[in-house]
Amino acid sequence: MSRILNTASVAAVGMTAATMLLLAEPGFASDLAADANLPALLAPSAPAPVATDQADLSIEANAPVADISKNDDQTPAPEAKPTPVTAESLAALVAATPRPADIDPELRCLAGAVYFESRGESLPGQLAVAHVVINRAESGRFPKSLCGVVHQKSQFSFVRGGKMPAVREGAQWNNALAIAQIARDGSWKNHAPGALFFHARYVSPGWRKTRIAQIDNHIFYR
Structure with a gap:
């Protein structure tokens, strides 16, 4: 009988101690549990590990990395300019200058001035005549277009009634076209x-x- 009473007393003491531990602050409960040699289940337990979804981690790890080297603004690359024709002499440059498929009106007026004013002159003389027309258009003292300069009244004797005579296709006209392009x-x-x-x-x-120069049969001034 006494053994049963002792067992009941121990159980009562254990229940009282457990109740005090649950009501006390965490720090106090830990100390009390250590001093009373209570079972480990009364001490505060460590936080449970958080479950990790390995599938999600693998997706994140293999996610593509943005390529910042790409040009996202889609800015078009500048057009490459044609390589200028070069030559060791003006004659070689004239020969290497291709005749344009379409002759624009300004080029035609400039080449016409070269053709009618200086087709019998040397190539440097023809080039100087072409530059006179260009210089006038850029000077502010004459019409601003090449055709305006060439067709200005009482300036070039080959212009009659405000019109340019017809040219004869051939080597001289081709040279005049090339000289006009080189000058421009x-x-x-x-x-x-x-x-x-x-x-x-x-x-x-x-x-x-x-007076600036005399080239062939022309004298040039500014």
């Missing part, structure tokens, strides 16, 4: 730089202008 592109040195006027050397208009 500025791809060869002009031996009469800045000239705005010229006349044949067998006339004497009495101009009070600055």
Whole structure:
């Protein structure tokens, strides 16, 4: 009988201690459990590990990385400019300059001035005549277009009634077209730089202008 009473007493003490541990603060409960040699189940348990979804991790790990090297704004690349024709002499440059498939009106007016004013002159002389037309258009003192300069009244004697005569297709016209393109592109040195006027050397208009050069049968002024 006494053994049964002792067992009941121990059980009662254990229940009382357990109740006090549950009501006490966590720190206090831990100390009390250690001192009373209570079972480990009364001590605070460590937090349970969080389950990890391995499938999700593998998806994240294998996710594609953005390629920042790509041009996202889709800006078009600038057009490559045609390589300028080069030559060791003006004659070689004229020969290497292709005739355009379509001759625009401005080029036709410039080539017409070269053809009618200087087709019998040397190539440097023809180039100087072409540059006079271009210089006038850029000077602000004459019409702003090449055709306007060529067709200006009382300036070029070959223009009659405001019109240019018909040209004869052939080598001289092809040379005039090439010289006009070279002058417009500025791809060869002009031996009469800045000239705005010229006349044949067998006339004497009495101009009070600055003489720049004489090339073949023309004298150039500004």
